Amino acid sequence: MRRGRSMVNRCNLCKENEESADHILIHCGKKRELWTLLLSSFGVVWVFPALVRNLLLEWKIKGLGKKRSAVWRLVPICLFWCIWGEQN
Numbered sequence: 001m002r003r004g005r006s007m008v009n010r011c012n013l014c015k016e017n018e019e020s021a022d023h024i025l026i027h028c029g030k031k032r033e034l035w036t037l038l039l040s041s042f043g044v045v046w047v048f049p050a051l052v053r054n055l056l057l058e059w060k061i062k063g064l065g066k067k068r069s070a071v072w073r074l075v076p077i078c079l080f081w082c083i084w085g086e087q088n
């Protein structure tokens with residue numbers, strides 16, 4: 001059976017996946033690269049959670065200095081902000 005255009009909005013960037021916040025913010029093509037780049041700049045190897053909610057819950061790294069961990073905490077907020085602004 002052919003699948004017609006469903007009720008689900010497709011992501012307008014990759015046209016492949018459902019346009020969910022999780023997809024747009026952390027999974028869609030270039031975003032994923034951005035996250036990976038960012039994490040590696042902190043020297044972090046991280047298993048990527050599927051959901052934004054989990055990402056924020058797990059956004060803790062032990063052993064960062066005080067200054068770096070302050071920056072680290074701001075990273076997802078800034079990135080979401082940028083991506084969201086770009087999207088709209």
Ligand SMILES: [Zn+2]
Binds near residue numbers: 012013029
């Ligand atoms: Zn996409």
